[in-house]
Amino acid sequence: MEERARPTEMSAARNIVLGVTGSIAAYKAADLASLLTKQGCSVHTVLTADAKRFITALPFKTVTRHPVVTDLYDEEEGWQPTHIRLADEADLLLIAPATANVLAKLAHGLADDALSCIALALNPKARVLVAPAMNGKMWLHAATQANVATLKQRGVEFIGPEAGMLACGYEGIGRLWPVTEIARRAAELVA
Numbered sequence: 001m002e003e004r005a006r007p008t009e010m011s012a013a014r015n016i017v018l019g020v021t022g023s024i025a026a027y028k029a030a031d032l033a034s035l036l037t038k039q040g041c042s043v044h045t046v047l048t049a050d051a052k053r054f055i056t057a058l059p060f061k062t063v064t065r066h067p068v069v070t071d072l073y074d075e076e077e078g079w080q081p082t083h084i085r086l087a088d089e090a091d092l093l094l095i096a097p098a099t100a101n102v103l104a105k106l107a108h109g110l111a112d113d114a115l116s117c118i119a120l121a122l123n124p125k126a127r128v129l130v131a132p133a134m135n136g137k138m139w140l141h142a143a144t145q146a147n148v149a150t151l152k153q154r155g156v157e158f159i160g161p162e163a164g165m166l167a168c169g170y171e172g173i174g175r176l177w178p179v180t181e182i183a184r185r186a187a188e189l190v191a
């Protein structure tokens with residue numbers, strides 16, 4: 001009989017929680033989810049409320065063959081809250097694209113949605129890889145740079161952003177790092 005993906009369980013190894021936040025680059029995260037899945041990772045996507053303004057859950061659900069978390073209160077079958085199970089079983093929390101807002105939330109320990117709760121509840125063995133994408137002034141702002149420094153001190157790894165033409169019309173630093181390279185680094189971290 002054909003082996004079917006079991007949507008509510010994480011596999012034993014290489015579990016990636018992919019957090020997608022409200023950036024214009026959110027559409028690129030679907031490619032990233034696909035690349036990671038093809039690399040053999042079990043990808044569990046979490047969309048913030050603002051990410052849903054840019055992309056729907058459907059492409060992620062389809063390419064990863066796992067349900068997508070879009071609401072802290074959307075609980076699946078079973079007793080354990082989904083965000084705690086994902087945090088317990090993750091090998092890597094990858095946030096791509098990461099907004100200035102989510103960096104601030106992570107740096108300050110806010111927990112007002114599924115993604116920020118997962119980040120706080122993350123098991124200590126899991127690595128955290130963050131790929132920021134934002135307007136250059138937002139990235140270079142002292143507040144954002146202080147949040148980045150705080151997160152780096154806690155062991156969070158950053159990939160990008162890169163310089164180039166930004167969706168907001170400016171040229172400069174703030175573009176999401178190429179998804180092929182984010183996928184390659186994520187695979188290295190869970191190898």
Ligand SMILES: Cc1cc2nc3c(=O)[nH]c(=O)nc-3n(C[C@H](O)[C@H](O)[C@H](O)COP(=O)(O)O)c2cc1C
Nearest residue numbers: 021022023024048050051099100101102133134135
């Ligand atoms: C068209 C548009 C594009 C945006 N792009 C970005 C972006 O690339 N990076 C960013 O930090 N914020 C961006 N924002 C602002 C975020 O969506 C906003 O800060 C939001 O609160 C982020 O929520 P989240 O971090 O929970 O996803 C954008 C907003 C709009 C309307």
